[in-house]
Amino acid sequence: MRRLPLIPIFLLSLVVIAGIFAPWIAPHDPEKGELRDRHIPPAWSGGETAIKTVVESLSINDRGSSVTLKDALEIDSTAQIGDQMEVYVTPAGSTKFLLGTDHLGRDVLSRVIYGARISLIISIVTLGVGGSIGIVMGLVAGWYGGFVDEFLMRLVDVKLAIPLILIALVLVITLGQSLWIIVTVLCLFIWPRFARQVRGEVLQLKHMDYVSLAKVSGASTARILFIHIFPGTINTLIVVATLQVGIVILLESTLSFLGAGVPPPTPAWGSMVSEGRDKLAGGVWWTTTFPGLAIMITVVSLNLFGDWLRDTLDPRLRQLE
Amino acid sequence: MATSTRIQTDVVLKVEDLRTYFRTRWGTVKAVDGISFDLRKGETLGIVGESGCGKSVTMLSLMRLIPIPPGRIVSGKIILDGEDIVQVSEKEMSKIRGSKIALIIQDPMTSLNPVFSIGDQVEEAIRIHQDIPKRQVMSRALDVLRKVNIPAAESRVKDYPHQMSGGMRQRVVGAIGISCEPQVLIADEPTTSLDVTIQAQYLKLLKDIQKDSDLSIIFITHDFGIVAKMCDRVAVMYAGRIVEHGSVRDIFNNPSHPYTEALLASVPKMDQVVERLFSIEGQPPPLHDLPVGCAFADRCPVVMDKCRMEYPTQATVSDGHTASCWRVGE
């Protein structure tokens, strides 16, 4: 048996606790900020000034060594093109905003904490709904086989062939952005994984003696499926679900990043990355880095934890992606 | 004096106190723990014993194919053709494998590579050891395939393993084994997964090939029926050691180790070939936690106090018949 993955479990607990207790933990309101607090760097970074040349407009190569005339005039009304002037590149960080602030002066730490809450809600609902649909489809396909089964497998094929993200985007854009639409779309993504897994298990379990016995003794099909077969698939399903949560979080953040996620100003990790990315070239790295790290740490932990679960509960699943 | 030198030169393979251990998380598994035997030219030595007693590990050690790690040959000598192959380099060893000592593995269904044609696989075995032109390699490959009685060998060389039956595949494996005319052929339960008639054909084939080429065979099996048919001498293995060793007649007529007796007693009395037959009370001790004394003590009907204290020394029952049991010679 492998050692318990303590670090991933610890990190996952952090995310879950942050999600559940966000209002009590977060130091600031995640959706409100003062414009004068915008782009404050993380607490540990000192402010920085630099001598820059004033130019008419910035090209990519100038960034870092020049400022535009427009910006320069705000600091010194006598500035002219070609002047050298001392400019604040970044203000100093403050302990008030541990991870800094974004372009609207909102606290990045608080937003990351609330982001955990969004990810948590979406994962739970998607897994509950999408997982149940997949499980039922898998049970039915595995049990009845034949046409039903063939149809299900074709659906899975089609799912692979369609750029589902695009379909999702179309849905979100035509029907409007809302949590429910996003969950629906995410369910479309994940049900086949559950269906395939359960189907495979049912195909094996349905020839077991205790199943035949139940059939002979006149149990209804639904009863056999849910009382006799379904429990046999639970170990595997736990593993699949754990690994699938990671995928849901990645997908949700991708949708948010493309502008079709949870509507603003609600802080979702994906949209935070997207909002911050224009400012990256200007040296504002913290607004994109921290939410991205949050996604990555969560998903890494889920994958490591899932791998461990798989090895412990069900070594047969080693091949599973 | 004269006779003893004759016997000396007759021995093609001499194994002395071979020990192969595996390091696992439960401890050191002593899969082979001090085995010695001789193999003479043209003879067949049977090795029998329950599952897990270390038969396959012994054979893999002879081929130097123990996976390292976790395994290692910790001591002993394997003298083949006057050379101790425990000591030779890996490069030397790959020249010896297949040419002087060859192996036919347990499972014919999975021992051929599914993505190469059987012609390719036989030719490869020849090409590795003989520097001859391609045409000749091909004709040699056809020769050996004919030798193992593959019908229409010319057309079957292009076939892939999945297109052949289990019996045919096992013949191909046999063809690979004899393709370079080795001195020693190790057959590790080559027939367990074949049905009875095919099994009989295959065994006859091995016998015929042996007669033609003076090949020495080590035959590993669970099956005393096969031992009686195929072997000249038998070594009975238990928990990593040889507990009794003698001619087939000695072992059958005068089994001297209680384990051998129990094995023979558990053979159904129809003298037909039967698979998987041992059913002796109890389990062998785990190989990572062997007792100080005799490993069979806990299952032995005639166990004595002494058996649990000290491993029995090898006692001679008669000329060429030895057993490791304190009861012998009492």
Add this chain to the structure above:
Amino acid sequence: MQKYLARRFVLAFITLLSVSLIIFIMSRVSGDPRHIYLDDYSTQEDWDRMGEVLGLDKPYYQQYGLFLKGAFRGDFGESVREARPVTEVVIERAPATLLLGGVAFVFSILIGVPLGILSAVKRGSWMDTLGKLVALIGQSAPPFWLGIMMIFLFAVKLGWVPPYGKQDWNSIILPAITLGWYYAAANLRLVRSAMLDVLDSEYIKLARAKGVSSRTVILKHAFRNALIPPLTFAGVTIGALVTGSLVVETVFAWPGLGRLAIEALFAFDYPLLQGVVITFTLLYVSAAFIVDVLYAYVDPRIRYA
């Protein structure tokens, strides 16, 4: 073999039909297409004439037939935004996506397969650890974030490559790595686990017993067998590379189909969007078909089934 390919072909065709049906339904659900073409100044007469031209006066099944007929001839109507045939726009943008996808695919193979083999052969070594790290990051880091971080580091801070667009040859490096990493990770895991199984197999033991050197055993006997699972996966990879291109092309402002789709989407240019979706599906289906053929080539059990 022929039977196998024929079956694959029919399945690919069914998939394509189903996708077209889904797209058709979605285009009708999302509203009357005349709203996109006509503005408030159009008369009722214009409205009706347009309906006739587009076949909207006919029952739905006939409309779908018309849609299919057009699709077969490569006619997806006019792009609203660009006021020229959708096909023209798509063909213009396709090469950039094919290039990016191709380079990313090669990257994922070049990283994933050798690293997977080495991880399996030298299990527990630093190579294996490196492999695990590459796989874990690839599997867990959101591609858009990975891309942004790489832009920040390699383009903004170090200035080694352009931050976006498709200019010099080196502008493809970052997008291709971003797009390919996830699949490099997937290939790595697949090859590693397949290789471990293969190395454990009886036929490898027999090859060694023949006297084949351990190097040749790995490169010749094990490699080809270990290629089978990742090859089965390649179909999925190629399909998902298409999806990935949406994100990556957006991050890197890469002028391909992915970005075109997003542009069309936010401009409500549905005909164009339809065209892109169908093109994506077509790309996926043909790639999957090629993979099936390759698969049969590597595995004789399929070739001669």
